[in-house]
Amino acid sequence: MKKIAITNQKGGVGKTTTAMNLSAGLGLVDKKILLVDLDAQANSTTGLGIEKDDIKLDVFDVLVNNTDINKVIVKTSAKNVDLIPSSISLAGAEIYLSNKNNKSEKLFEERFKKIKNKYDYIIMDCPPSLGLINRHALTYADEVIIPIQAEYYALEGLTQLLSTISLVKKMFNSKLIIGGILLTMFDNRTNLASEVEAEVKKFFKEKVFKIKIPRNISLAESPSTGLSIFDYQKTSKGAIAYENLTKEVLKD
Ligand SMILES: Nc1ncnc2c1ncn2[C@@H]1O[C@H](COP(=O)(O)OP(=O)(O)O)[C@@H](O)[C@H]1O
Ligand SMILES: [Mg+2]
Numbered sequence: 001m002k003k004i005a006i007t008n009q010k011g012g013v014g015k016t017t018t019a020m021n022l023s024a025g026l027g028l029v030d031k032k033i034l035l036v037d038l039d040a041q042a043n044s045t046t047g048l049g050i051e052k053d054d055i056k057l058d059v060f061d062v063l064v065n066n067t068d069i070n071k072v073i074v075k076t077s078a079k080n081v082d083l084i085p086s087s088i089s090l091a092g093a094e095i096y097l098s099n100k101n102n103k104s105e106k107l108f109e110e111r112f113k114k115i116k117n118k119y120d121y122i123i124m125d126c127p128p129s130l131g132l133i134n135r136h137a138l139t140y141a142d143e144v145i146i147p148i149q150a151e152y153y154a155l156e157g158l159t160q161l162l163s164t165i166s167l168v169k170k171m172f173n174s175k176l177i178i179g180g181i182l183l184t185m186f187d188n189r190t191n192l193a194s195e196v197e198a199e200v201k202k203f204f205k206e207k208v209f210k211i212k213i214p215r216n217i218s219l220a221e222s223p224s225t226g227l228s229i230f231d232y233q234k235t236s237k238g239a240i241a242y243e244n245l246t247k248e249v250l251k252d
Contacts, residue, residue, distance in 0.1 A: 003122040004179060004249075005141035010157055011128035014147040014184030016043040017219055018245075019125035020078075021238075022145075024048075024228030025246030027080030031120040034073065037086035038137055039127040045085040049077035049226030052087065060089040062111050063136075064096045069114050078228045082119070090133070097132040105172045108140035130164050138168040143179030145249075148200060150186045150193040150212070155200070178207050179252070182245065186212040211244040 006019045016039070023035045037044040037059060046052060055074075061067035062084060069084070076083045097107070104110065112122070124137045138144065144165060148154050169176045181204045187193050201208050213219075216238035222229050229239045 001117060001119055001122065002143070003124070003141045004143055004145055005124045005126055005134075005137045006145050006147065007124075007126035007134060007137065007161070008146050008148065008157075009128055009130045009134070009161055010149075013149040014182070014213065015039075015128075016047065016125050017223075018145065018147050018182060018184065018213070018242075019044050019123050020047050020223070021219075021229045021242040022245060022249065023081045023121070023123045024078040024230050025242050026121055026123075026249070027078050028230060029246065029250070031080060032118065033081045034084065034115060034119040034122045035076070035081055036084045036122060036124045036137075038090070038124055038133050039086055040088050040090040041127075042086040042088070042090075043223065044125040045083060045087075047223035047226070048081065048083060048228065050074060050083065050085055055085045055087055058085045058087045058089065060087065060093055063093055063107065066111065069112060073115075077226050077231060081228075090127075093133060094131050097136070105139055108136050112140070130160060135164070135168060138165060138176060139172040141173070141176060143177050145179050145182055147182045147184045147213075148196075150183050150196040152192060152196075154196045155203075178204075180209045180248070181207050182209050183212040185215045187215050209245060209248050211241055211248060213241045213245070214238065216241070 006015045023033045027033050057072040062069050062072050072084055073082050126134050126137050214237050218233040218236035219238035222232035225232055
């Protein structure tokens, strides 16, 4: 079982789009996936067809109330992809986690124990902050995928993210690696995108995924239909890109 955290404290860089569609891509090649929505905005939850009103238990219950994880897991619209939904209540979890009585480093490991080996991949869609939820996710993960939007200021904030990753690695999780840097919303026609790509490659070298996710309207539309890109528009550029990303992730 491989645990992947998809993280970047910047909002709007493609974390959720990647979490949903990488999960769906892996599911289509018969891997069993548990997608964990760790963002109070719950975009991964609604994006794969779960109505907010239908959610009785969510990731807050798992983390804070110690509710049996198997009672919280739901099926999504994507083949072989199960989900731990999120809701706005997750916004209160940081306070709980910051209480000194709840500081267990192994929180996720403890709470996720009961699903052991039921899944091939656990994909965590992280919130846009470097708070405790993010830190716990990194502590639990085997690897991190960092989506970077190929735009001006793309590299801003990366230093903090990388130092958070190395802190977690040093203190809580020595096995943690950077699985890959993913360029998202890439527009081939602009010089800026190529400049950002060159910068990112100079810094991260072979850690950068070969596939760049293009800016693609179908990727932006599919969440409102509750379907992954493969079920929404499987011949779109976005679907082909995420299929290629899936192959790269399967390789290592
Ligand atoms: N490759 C893409 N092409 C077009 N729109 C995209 C692409 N990736 C993401 N988006 C859109 O951009 C917005 C932010 O993406 P999202 O994945 O939610 O980012 P994050 O989870 O990092 O906040 C969403 O509206 C999403 O649909
Ligand atoms: Mg998101």
